[in-house]
Amino acid sequence: MRKGINPNLAKIHRNCTVEEVAGLFGVHKNTVRAWVKNGLNICDDKKPMLILGSVLREFIRNKKTAHKQKCKPWEFYCMRCRRPQSAAGSMADYEPQTSTRGCLMALCSGCETSMNKYFSLAKLEGLNDKLDITIPIALKHINKSDEPLLNSDFNE
Ligand SMILES: [Zn+2]
Known part of the structure; x- marks a missing residue:
C-alpha cells in the first residue's frame, strides 16, 4: 500500500468510474480493479462500473488501518x-x-x-x-x- 492515498479524496455523494477513481488517487486502473476484486463494492452490474464515493472512502480507510495496525499475539x-x-x-x-x-x-x-x-x-x-x-x-x-x-x- 503506497503512502499517498488519502481516503478523504473520495467524494461521499459521488459515483465514480474506475478511471475517475484511478485519477483521483493517482493509481493505475488495474489497481482499482484489484480493489473491486478484493471486496470494494460497486453500485451494480451496469457498465461502466460505478463506485460510490462513501463506499470507496470506507474501503481505503479500512485498507490503511488493516495495513498499519497489526495485532500483537495477545x-x-x-x-x-x-x-x-x-x-x-x-x-x-x-x-x-x-x-x-x-x-x-x-x-x-x-x-x-x-x-x-x-x-x-x-x-x-x-x-x-x-x-x-x-x-x-x-x-x-x-x-x-x-x-x-x-x-x-x-x-x-
Ligand atoms: Zn471493541
Whole structure:
C-alpha cells in the first residue's frame, strides 16, 4: 500500500468510474480493479462500473488501518473499534478446531464485542503472561493421548 492515498479524496455523494477513481488517487486502473476484486463494492452490474464515493472512502480507510495496525499475539482485531484491542480482563477461551489449531476468543476491552482469531495450539503457551486462556478439559485429554510432547510442554 503506497503512502499517498488519502481516503478523504473520495467524494461521499459521488459515483465514480474506475478511471475517475484511478485519477483521483493517482493509481493505475488495474489497481482499482484489484480493489473491486478484493471486496470494494460497486453500485451494480451496469457498465461502466460505478463506485460510490462513501463506499470507496470506507474501503481505503479500512485498507490503511488493516495495513498499519497489526495485532500483537495477545491482541485481537475488534470489528467494532476497528483496531487491535486487548482482551477484557485478560481472559480468552480457546476452542480447538483441529489437534493443532483452534479459535481464540475474547471480549474487547474497549467495547465488549466478542473478538476471535485463529491460533496455533503450540503458540498458546507464549501468551501465558499476557492472557489467561481457558482451554477445554477435553482438549487437554486429547493432547495427552495424541501428542504427549505438547502436553508435557504445558506442564512446565
Ligand atoms: Zn471493541
